Amino acid sequence: MKIAMIGQKRVPSREGGVEIVVEQLSVRMASSGNDVTLFNRKRKEYKKIDNYQGCKVKEVFSINKKSLDALVYSFFATIKAKHGHFDIIHFHAEGPCAFLWMLGRNHKKYKVVVTIHGLDWQRGKWGGFATKFLKFCERQAVKHADKIIVLSENNKKYFKNTYNRETEYIPNGIDKPIFKEPNIIKKEFGLTKDSYVLFLARIVPEKGLHYLIEVWKRIENKKGLKLVIAGGSSHTSEYFNEIVSMTKGDSTIIMTGFVQGDKLYELYSNAYLYVLPSDIEGMPMSLLEAMSYGNSCLVSNIPENLEIINDQCVSFEKGNCDSLFEKLNNIINNTEVFKETKTNLKNWDIVTRDTLKLYQEVL
Numbered sequence: 001m002k003i004a005m006i007g008q009k010r011v012p013s014r015e016g017g018v019e020i021v022v023e024q025l026s027v028r029m030a031s032s033g034n035d036v037t038l039f040n041r042k043r044k045e046y047k048k049i050d051n052y053q054g055c056k057v058k059e060v061f062s063i064n065k066k067s068l069d070a071l072v073y074s075f076f077a078t079i080k081a082k083h084g085h086f087d088i089i090h091f092h093a094e095g096p097c098a099f100l101w102m103l104g105r106n107h108k109k110y111k112v113v114v115t116i117h118g119l120d121w122q123r124g125k126w127g128g129f130a131t132k133f134l135k136f137c138e139r140q141a142v143k144h145a146d147k148i149i150v151l152s153e154n155n156k157k158y159f160k161n162t163y164n165r166e167t168e169y170i171p172n173g174i175d176k177p178i179f180k181e182p183n184i185i186k187k188e189f190g191l192t193k194d195s196y197v198l199f200l201a202r203i204v205p206e207k208g209l210h211y212l213i214e215v216w217k218r219i220e221n222k223k224g225l226k227l228v229i230a231g232g233s234s235h236t237s238e239y240f241n242e243i244v245s246m247t248k249g250d251s252t253i254i255m256t257g258f259v260q261g262d263k264l265y266e267l268y269s270n271a272y273l274y275v276l277p278s279d280i281e282g283m284p285m286s287l288l289e290a291m292s293y294g295n296s297c298l299v300s301n302i303p304e305n306l307e308i309i310n311d312q313c314v315s316f317e318k319g320n321c322d323s324l325f326e327k328l329n330n331i332i333n334n335t336e337v338f339k340e341t342k343t344n345l346k347n348w349d350i351v352t353r354d355t356l357k358l359y360q361e362v363l
Helices: 017-031 069-082 095-102 128-144 153-163 184-189 209-218 237-247 261-270 285-292 321-332 348-362
Strands: 002-006 035-041 055-060 088-092 111-116 147-150 196-200 226-230 253-257 273-276 297-300 314-316
Touching: 002 017, 002 069, 017 035, 017 055, 017 088, 017 285, 017 348, 035 069, 055 069, 069 095, 088 095, 095 111, 095 128, 111 128, 111 348, 128 153, 147 153, 147 348, 184 253, 184 261, 196 209, 196 261, 196 285, 209 226, 209 237, 209 321, 226 261, 237 253, 273 285, 273 321, 285 297, 297 321, 314 321
Parallel strands: 002 035, 002 088, 035 055, 088 111, 111 147, 196 226, 196 273, 226 253, 273 297, 297 314
Antiparallel strands: none
């Protein structure tokens, strides 16, 4: 099959869940004999590549501004894909679906698949116009996609109840964890095994980091633990600056910035506890990865988190700092029993197989 992937900022990258999913699927699809083209966003700061692990890479013009990025990119990417002689054009996330109407629903030359990585219009970084635009993009997916993939049962119910549209539930997968001793993180941040609580995600409002910092400051006996915040901003410089301001002067909080490679593996391998206090998720990749490392996990009780975790994890009421304080304080001071997480999550080979099967069905 000839397959086009649209929606990622770039591959390879760990800038967000979309980029991770597109990379994991595309590389495996190409290795099994499919012709895969990645439509990456063109940026001056990105190194130009023509091929990545068997996938063709095409750069698409865009404007690196929150209000225009997805709109400009999706317009040109859709045109390129329409005339690219593909069997499957696979869009990822709601924003890039803005111009699906140009492809129509009754096309014979190709089929259109959309993966909804979450209800983007709910995310806190967007304003009124952007929220309306993303809802428009969502309706475009409902109207023009041959198949819609969702990552959670909650989103599956949403599309059925809101649009009476059936969707396919194919959750994200995980890689085999790469366990590492704390070498880089010890040298750079003074971190050792079980010496820190880890937040690892994009620093955007919907991830709920502000709740965690507020609660962290209320805990009197931290048992020598640090709070490690690993991640970069995403069109949210105002919120990022707010987080920096909240952490200023607190020697128990470490901001590492964006991490990948061995530093990422070390952070997962040696954390005392992983915390994800998000208000909104699609299917959180960082939680999947934390569980794959056997980390003890404390998460908000939104449906997308609860679908993933098991009884070895702990949850608190979303957006409720008192609830988060009670759970986190109890875990740190060992009054709440918790265990290393065991997981039966799907690996990426199975997810890729299920996605290719869906492609065959729609063709």
